[in-house]
Amino acid sequence: MESKISAITGSIITATGLNGANIGNMVQMGPEGAYGEIISVSGDNTLIRAYEETIGLRINDIITDLGRPLSIELGPGLLSNIFSGIGRRLDMLKGNFLSKGEIILTLDRTKKWDFKAIKKKGDHVSSGDILGGVQETELINTKIMVPPGVDGEILSISSGEFTVNQNIAKIKNGSGTATEINMIQTWPVKKRRPINSRLEVYAPLLSGQRVFDAFFPIQKGGTATLPGGFGVGKTVSEQQFSKFSNTDISIYVGCGERGNEMADVLNSFPSIMDPHSGKSIMNKTVLIANTSNMPIVAREASIFMGVTIAEFYRDMGYSVLLTADSTSRWAEALRQLGSDLGEMPVEEGFPASLFNSLASFYSRAGIVRTLGSDDRTGSITIISAVSPPSGDFSEPVTQTTLRLVDAYWELDKQLSNARHYPPVNWTDSYSLAVENLRPFYEQKIGKQFYVYSKKILDLLRDSDKINEIASIVGRDALPDKQAAILRMADVIKLYLLQQNAFDEEDSYTDIKITYKMMEIVSKLIDKVNALLDTGIRYGDLKANSIWENMSNLRHKSALDVLEKQVSDLNTDKK
């Protein structure tokens, strides 16, 4: 029986005649072939949510069941490219505007890749084993793996130039059935890719952003969220992670955000060099763009598309960072769909399933032992931006996210108004991984790392309290020690915490340099306190050139001189 549209309400379509359809399958509707997904079946009625605009669809328009859920093609050709929320390769679409029903092709079928086999005929392989690889970009060798569910003896395998859809190997399983293997693995985005086991290993994700690396670090495989109202600099902070983190692969999902922002990413990323390899970061980057005016259902798809690609590279044994900007837009899409479906809303109109929906995303982060017999580990770290309405952090998406992530990096409106970037609030932010990472920092970076970071944070928190008093009585009326604390807090804020994302030297700081900066600041704190303890007045220190010299903290090459200046600090030396 032919299946047809029987009702249209917003993005929800009712179909008849789709009997026996699987929930989650994709469909195409109407003469233009607009995409949608089956969300419920009851009797003869099937509910579909459209991924695309439903204006122009008619009652009795034909619906075709594509027989598979929303899936992504995984294989060589993802890196350094940009895809839509449902996997269309955007730079290969014709025309300047997106239109309905265009054929979804993620991987280029014309490009030939140089496949180098590492297994040979007669080898026994199982799911996840690496058959060989192609050099996808200058930095990344993309492994061609035995797909999940396939194992047996290699009947044939050949190195050479192949397109993604040409067969490169044939594997015979125990019962004698042979499977042809090409370089594409098509995978449903909502389904996790299988792993061997989850691991508990702590190594920091370092981004060269001092405030995060030094005070609120997360581990590779961890999760963190950056909530902030509009205009505080969420996107810039998040992009800094995407550009500079010490992971092999970086996936950036622009979910329900600005088109001009994606244009900026496309424009600026190619010329940014990865500090770890010296090559363009596009070599390790996959971009997914679902701008706010693109179909709303595809917003959810874009997030899961991103995490599925992340799992694919993780399975090869790479560390992957996924940054999503912003998960609030995805949650709003869930709310809008819930409303179209007439679901009972709970807090602020969000569906009761919000926690589970967000959890199904964040729980795909982690560090794992992958499938395959060579004992590989891979990781996915997730950093998400959240856009709370009116900058109010008590709203459901922020609060639900907090129950799921390892670190909370609160972006503060007052700091950003004062042009303090990145505007990370040092009182409310936290990372649950700080203690787990302690051995790494103390052994690999510097013995005193945690001593310094505690000293600096303590001083900042003291200065906040003193500032409240100072705003009433004026700085000049403060006791010596308090006045000195404010002065030192200014130094920390200006030269250690603030970091200019648009300045070539300042944009990225190696963790060892950050340690050195913290060391100098800690010495300054100790020195000033010691001088005040000997009865020297703050007034005598006030005009000392050390305060001006501290601005050199930002310059790597000046640090040794500065360190000496701090230890030589004396009142009679101007």
Place this chain on the structure above:
Amino acid sequence: MLKDPLILVRGVANAMNGDICRVKFKDQEILGEVISAKGGDALIEAFSSIHGLIKTSTRVAFEGRVFSTGVTEHILGRVFNGFGDVIDGGKIVSEREVTVYGNPINPAVREKPKDFIQTGISAIDGLNSLVMGQKLPIFSGSGLPGSDIAISIVRNAKTMKGNKFAILFGAMGVTEREANKFMGLFDSPNADRTALFINRASDSIIERITLPKVVLTHAEYLAFTKGYDVLVILTDMLSFADALRQLSAERKQIPGRRGYSSSLYTDLALIYERCGKIKDVNGSITIMPIVTMPSDDITHPVLDLTGYITEGQIVLSRDLFNRKISPPISVQDSLSRLMDNGIGKGFTREDHRQVANQLYFAVSKGIDARNLSLLIGDSALSDEDKNYLNFLNEFENRFILQGLDEDRDIKETLDIAWSIMKMLPSLPRIDKNFVDKYGK
């Protein structure tokens, strides 16, 4: 079924979502649109009031097309309603019909906004510059001169690039008084490059919701087919959102924050995101929406969501307004995120960025000093603070303050900045060679 403005029609064959239909009753005819369909039923939203219709004798004809508007370059200098019908008494011949919903620009072909648009207002041009392809809203309060600023921009806006330039002005839910003011635009220097689309407060809400889509459909045609740089000014987006809220209440949708539909973010994004530039295409769309802040509340959902979508905001201040500093643009609260793409050598003047940085810095020092003086009195201020406070007063009276008709060119704006910066003891944020060149 009839329930203003909804009409349920039975026995429709193959109803189309979004189909335009003509509802005929006696000698009356009104337009409507199919908003949902089920089996042989079609639910129609009428574009104007259906009072007076009788169930039995009303007939509906379906046109089999979605809402469209006729595009042509000849719209410039003319006046239209929110449906795109010309209302200045004349006729207009269009080149072709285009559906008003628009398709999203492929993010991969977008080009970064660049080039400067001069508004003639120092506080905008000097410190929060408008860039071609940007969306930069003005947040106004009730009684604050948001629409006067809009008018002044329409009168004086100029591009430096020398390309064809058009201004499309969309007014939604405006009073008769405002409507008359807007009609006065046609004696301005920009009159023959301006088209006005007007929906009065008493007109239908469907027209109000349709208006920005019609305006942007024309803008897309002019920009991406005919190569114009187009500036679109939309006032007041609060009226647009309120019309959507009314519609969603009529449709019995579950209300979200302050009763607005949970799709408000998407609804606004579908308007604002139609701005931009496209690679290898001459022309651009820049959008400047005016949004009223109810009780000066910038956290109101319409303002908040607008702020999340747009690239900065110009915020008007009641304090400045009360002190007769007009246009009352708060430098502290305003921000143009794309400013750097449109200023400096080749666009405005080489010293622009540094002058702006110096002004921000000095103004924020001045504001600190003013706050401190409220607590401890003027006389207790340090000399440095007194100096910054004096600077702030001078800044407000000479840089911000200007007549609504006064059209300052960017050089003049920067020169005023230099002349008041003479009050500052030093200019640490400006290179010495600029000080020598412009600071004399």
